[in-house]
Amino acid sequence: MSSHRSEMRRTAGAPTLPARAGLGLKPAHFEAVLSTCPDIGFFEVHAENYMVPGGSLPHFLERIREQYALSVHGVGMSIGAEAALDRTHLDALAALVARYEPQSFSEHLAWSTHGDVFLNDLLPVPYTAATLARVCAHVDQVQSHLGRSMLLENPATYLEFEASTMSEPEFISEVVRRTGCGLLLDVNNIHVSCVNHGRDPHAYVRALPLDQVGEIHLAGFATQTDAAGDPLLIDSHGAPVAEVVWALYAEVITLTGAVATLIERDNDVPAFDVLLAEAHRADRTLCGQAGQNMADSVRVRRVVQVPA
Amino acid sequence: MNGAMHVGQGDFAAALLDAGRECPRGLRTWNGSDPNARFAVYRNNVLVSLVDALADTFPVCCELVGETFFRAMARVFVTDHPPRARVLAFYGREFPAFVSTFAPAASVPYLADVARLEMTRLEACHAADALPLPLSEIAAVLATPAQLPGLRVRLHPSVAVLRSKYAVHSLWAAHQGEGDLSAVDPMLAEAVLVLRAGFDVRCVLLDPASAVFIDDLVHGAELGAAHHAASLLDPAFDLAAALGLVLQHEIITARLTGDHDHEHTC
The missing domain is CATH 3.90.930 (Outer Surface Protein A; domain 3)
Structure with a gap:
């Protein structure tokens, strides 16, 4: 449909997040970050939280941006909406990106608006040809407006649509292929959605274009049950990362290599040190993979004696 | 098309904001369980996140009438006045006027003006x-x-x-x-x-x-x-x-x- 898509493919010269652990930036932690300068790969903020005229939020984000790499993560673009994207919101986002020059911009495969109502949740879309065309057009529009490629995040969902004609990984792969956007792989969302829909997370991961992963999200979930008594996991962002998600993350990293990894925590936010400890755990996984890659390259030049 | 029921986002959104409605037809669950129980997760996310936003903006109002009363009142407001902007920082500008006409709060006549003060403080916080x-x-x-x-x-x-x-x-x-x-x-x-x-x-x-x-x-x-x-x-x-x-x-x-x-x- 357009020639700019191939240009949008992330290139060596494009800004990227460092392949390290990062944390969501919370106003309660501004002072601690600036006074202690923690060893952290990057910070991430929700774009809409900083779309305010002035005051402490823009001030502290600017100061922290001077010292750290930044990921801007949108929650209000409503890329999956049936309606056209909001031009005013696109302009506000472009201004934000121009001001803070983040290494990454990401948004969700979801919708959150209907008419002029903003529903403040990430709502699911059916995986159909019509949705695919619409989502691709919207991703194209965002990328054109920003003049850079974006990352698209796989959703946590609680319901599926009878109308869907393709799997979620198939759908996402096709969006990535057609638009040249990258993938924000939310490993917690994979676990949550696979439990919620009786899928195999290992197969799900391998069905995605893992070479296009630009960032990983890790978060905590809450456990409920559905009407049949089966577990229903809620993407709460209100708990530490679960062990099962850490395990899936380690598996993902062996497939993707080291990738910038965010510890997401938006509810019941603990002390900064607690989050930092989770980030350091992710860093150890990333370092382990980097070490493994080096070890692998050494091992192939060796003859390994296997005991009989 | 596979002939399945198409779920319009209008129907989905309307059911989100009306707890009395069934979830739209055309949704499915892997285990055949009632989709309404799962749809309730989305409904709850919308309501609770917006009620939380109001509780953050109006903490003194919340203390004046107690959290239970405040959250019940805020749920009515959220349903009647869902956000019209994607930036939630200023959500609740209509809340003081709503409170002034909310009959169950009539015994606390000063509540709406305390809400006005808290909203004014929020505007000041983010002003240019x-x-x-x-x-x-x-x-x-x-x-x-x-x-x-x-x-x-x-x-x-x-x-x-x-x-x-x-x-x-x-x-x-x-x-x-x-x-x-x-x-x-x-x-x-x-x-x-x-x-x-x-x-x-x-x-x-x-x-x-x-x-x-x-x-x-x-x-x-x-x-x-x-x-x-x-x-x-x-x-x-x-x-x-x-x-x-x-x-x-x-x-x-x-x-x-x-x-x-x-x-x-x-």
Whole structure:
């Protein structure tokens, strides 16, 4: 449909997040970050939280941006909406990106608006040809407006649509292929959605274009049950990362290599040190993979004696 | 097309905001369980996140009526007035007016004005930045008293004056640990100057005439006209004291001259 898509493919010269652990930036932690300068790969903020005229939020984000790499993560673009994207919101986002020059911009495969109502949740879309065309057009529009490629995040969902004609990984792969956007792989969302829909997370991961992963999200979930008594996991962002998600993350990293990894925590936010400890755990996984890659390259030049 | 029921986002959105509705047809679950139980997760996410946002913005209101009452009231507001903007920072601008007409809250007549004060504080928190007019400029203005009646100033974007029939400042302050709530007579009229100093949002209690004076300045009145209006309300209005308050809080950011708001700024 357009020639700019191939240009949008992330290139060596494009800004990227460092392949390290990062944390969501919370106003309660501004002072601690600036006074202690923690060893952290990057910070991430929700774009809409900083779309305010002035005051402490823009001030502290600017100061922290001077010292750290930044990921801007949108929650209000409503890329999956049936309606056209909001031009005013696109302009506000472009201004934000121009001001803070983040290494990454990401948004969700979801919708959150209907008419002029903003529903403040990430709502699911059916995986159909019509949705695919619409989502691709919207991703194209965002990328054109920003003049850079974006990352698209796989959703946590609680319901599926009878109308869907393709799997979620198939759908996402096709969006990535057609638009040249990258993938924000939310490993917690994979676990949550696979439990919620009786899928195999290992197969799900391998069905995605893992070479296009630009960032990983890790978060905590809450456990409920559905009407049949089966577990229903809620993407709460209100708990530490679960062990099962850490395990899936380690598996993902062996497939993707080291990738910038965010510890997401938006509810019941603990002390900064607690989050930092989770980030350091992710860093150890990333370092382990980097070490493994080096070890692998050494091992192939060796003859390994296997005991009989 | 596979012939399956298409779920429009309009139906989905309408069911989200109406707990009495069934979830749309065309949704499925892997284990054949009732999709309504799962749809409730989305409905809950929407309601709870927006009620939480209101609880964050109106903490004193929440304390005044108790969390249970506040959250029940906020749920009604969210359903009737869902956000119309993707930036949630200012969600709740219609909440004070809603509270003033919310019958179950009628026994707390001052609640709506406390909500107005909390919303005004939030607006001040995120208002645009502006530097105060330098002291040298202020001194130059004060050195030519003959020009003062015709002087117009621009006040900091965070500045607002709230005038209430109720003791909104005392009620708010008591919930910040300043003063004794039981000693507050909520039925006494109070006026408050809201401003941001640095990143600190402040509430300053004003006498009624000073409130008229500063509010008129906020709205671009000439100093002489604002003085006149304040004196009409209270013949003992102390212009020097009111100007002193304005200067003390450094809320003048520009001097406006002529008819076209030509600005002298730092």
